[in-house]
Amino acid sequence: MGSTDVNRRDLIKRAAAAGLVAAPAMGVLSACASGGGAGQEKVEKAEKTDRNPLGVNKSAPLEVVIFNGGYGEQYALDAEKVYERDYGRVKHSATQKIRTKMQPRMVKGNPPDVINNSGGENMDIASLIEDDQVADLGPLLDAPSLDDPTRKVRDTLMPGTIEKGRFGGEEMYQLNYSYTVYGTWYSKTALERLDVEYPKTWDEMLAVCAKAKKQGLAGWTYAGKYPYYLTFAMYPFIAKIGGREVIRAIDNLEPDAWRHESVKKAFEAYHELQAKGYVLKGTPGIDHIQSQTQWNKGRALFIPNGSWVENEAKETTPADFEMAVAPPTGLDSSDAMPFGTIWAEASEPFMVPAKARNVPGGMEFLRIMLGKESAQNFTRLVSALSCVKGATEGLELRPGLASAMKVLEEAGDNVVTPRIHDWYLQLHKERIGGAMAAMMAGDITPNEAVERCQRATDETREDDSIRKYKHT
Template sequence: MNSGPYLNRRALMGRTAAAGLFTVPAVSALTSCASGGGDDDSVEREESTDANPFGVSADAELEVVIFDGGFGDQYALDAEKIYQGSYGTVEHVKTTEIQTRLQPRMVQGDPPDVIDNSGADAMDIAALIRNEQVLDLTELLDAPSLDDPGVTVRETLMPGTIEMGQFGSDAVYRLSYAFIVYGQWYSRTALNRLEVEYPRTWDEMLAVCEKAKQQGMAGWTYAGQYPYYFNFTLYPFIGKIGGADVLRAIDNLEPNAWRHDAVKAAFEAYYELTARGYVLQGSPGLTHEESQDEWNKYNALFIPNGSWVENEARKNTPADFDMAVGPPTSLDSSDAMPFETLWASASEPFIIPADAPNVPGGLEFLRIMLGRESARNFTELVSSLSCVRGAADGLELPPGLSSAQETLAAAGDNIVIPRLPDWYRQLNNEEIGGAVAAMMAGEIEPDEAINRCQQAADATAQDDSIQKFQHV
């Protein structure tokens, strides 16, 4: 544990919140309350050098909060050891309750220095930006990289990483550390047992699911309690059918964007899975982990997910499972984009609060994480690509990650990156997710689900309290 006034202040705040002396505000409260405006414990910068471009104080302590989800926290602990080799000690916190635990501190102006703002309880990044509570990371991107001072951090990143941190301006407010391949995850062993190939068209998908059903196996399962997981395949499916412009219109909250023919075709195709009994019974009530467990038990062929699933489901994955991922199955030959099209983007977003006591240390910690040693360690530990170019080259990868890398390479430039999930978190997770969930549970039909999505998007567009973003 750390010592001194720096830790005492933070420890007091943590204990006070835990004791219930702080009331956790709702998301709307955060959007209406600006930060407290800093404190007297802020660490001042020392003179910048080639080895210390941000002027981190030699004994500057750091507080890092990590989302304890599919990636765990060991990769962060390892990066913290590197930081401590040159600077002060690190107070490490892991939690699944990011918003619950940190939102009060953000409002009070007493945040940690680095936050892995991820998971179902992540803070609304748009609200943080609007209230000037999160730091622009351009200084980090323009700094020399850890491994080669002649190359900037910006130049080491995978395509799309910087864009995922931008919200309608050139400023970059978050660093998404993992590079995720979203798609239809499956077991090669399961398909081989059925003697079928990965379905490339929707007719082939229905035929594969029917064969599975005849042998007592469901075609699909999903995280019904977190229905936005379905969007990991549904959004790129829509883009594949109608083109990337359809997704851009949805992101931009354009009138009737959800009523595009591509959306209708995608919803009707997914609804057919439910109507024909190809979805595992009970899926609407499953958590993400429970749905993955059913999939690991060979009770379902496909699950919509991201490439963190291999690590998250590792303890329950059979040795013979041979995990793999494919792009969303195409509708038919009339699709606007090729079969290989998929959603792949930087994820697992890290932010530095604007009121962080040790901003230089936070920037240096992220620079360390973007170094080759930390990036390779991340891939080896959690079976996920990082946002650092070439960091996984030469590594022996597990089957799921190897498949993700192959699927990403096959896609080439045919990558779609929906921004609705991070521009309008509540709209995506609750309204859109809720409409899709009701449809997949058989409670409503596709037309009603589409109407709900469009009505929710229109309400968001008309709500002046919600900051709007546009593709540029």
């Protein structure tokens, strides 16, 4: 992170300002404050050619770190084999503790060449970018695509992928490899057994949950230990009620954004699920895997989640489950946006650290992942869309993914893409997620949850140490 004469106190200050030393609620990493060397020496670049457009040194090793979560690691291992056909060997590792394992290395200046910065312990990339710790992926975007040298990589990406990787400028720092459809997930079989259809209005949702309760079933469960999962349904619900401009105001940290009437109505609706006993008992204390398992066992009808869930929950999903996703249930006929409105976006972030030894190799690895061979392999393995256009052509899709594609197609232009989780990670996960958790546990009222969210937003807006972003 600088010259060798940086002392320990200065290093701590710089790391804290960049968000590299986590706040107490995120888990203090004392190891991040040690070291302070000049960083690792970069490998010498090779000459750029048609077959090697990024100038990868074929004698240089590559290090890749993958988040071993809902998508597993096999898709990356397979892409690494493709890389090794033409370039150096790949050192591979996988973990669910990205922040714990990677932050110390980022601070010390010896990061790997590619990081899949995902999961509940992902690093705050906005802070990393602010501290010049992440490489601009412009050379990757302008390189010829793996399958068609007449097309640049940028021209092969799904709409919104490039924009999602930007943070206040034209540079793209983050490649979001998957294309995720968020919403309310359910079992078609479970609804058929209950003799109900997926509810489109909140009165219908309450009626379905009441019928389920009479059968000894819960209407809902969610990842209580990671309550930001609730936002996968809550953010598009808010947009449906009040329009996409409400989400933009929340993203922009505007005063009174959370006090908008649509937010209050959305919070009141979800709180009613808790108040009427329609949430699976014990939900506030379980994690995403446990909540998905309970859902798979038929103990709850609905769960807010993303399209990675089909792969993540496959070990506990019954053969006749018929997994499906639907747009979050709307409020009523007064909604500003139609029922089909969803949250969908490029997700599952990858980055190439600026201080990596083999930056060209890191970008070449991502170029390989964006080739048709790797993109189709990803979909086959994990039942998820990639950010590569047309990559599902000719593939047989599992029920959940086929449902997600159908929902995405039917949404048309009615797709919302909140940015608060990218721009202000701690605000999104801890402060807003925490307020929703307290409300759904019955500890605070919807109005109190609104005020907590607004207070946290105001504090973030007024904190000069945090870089601010705005929709343009």
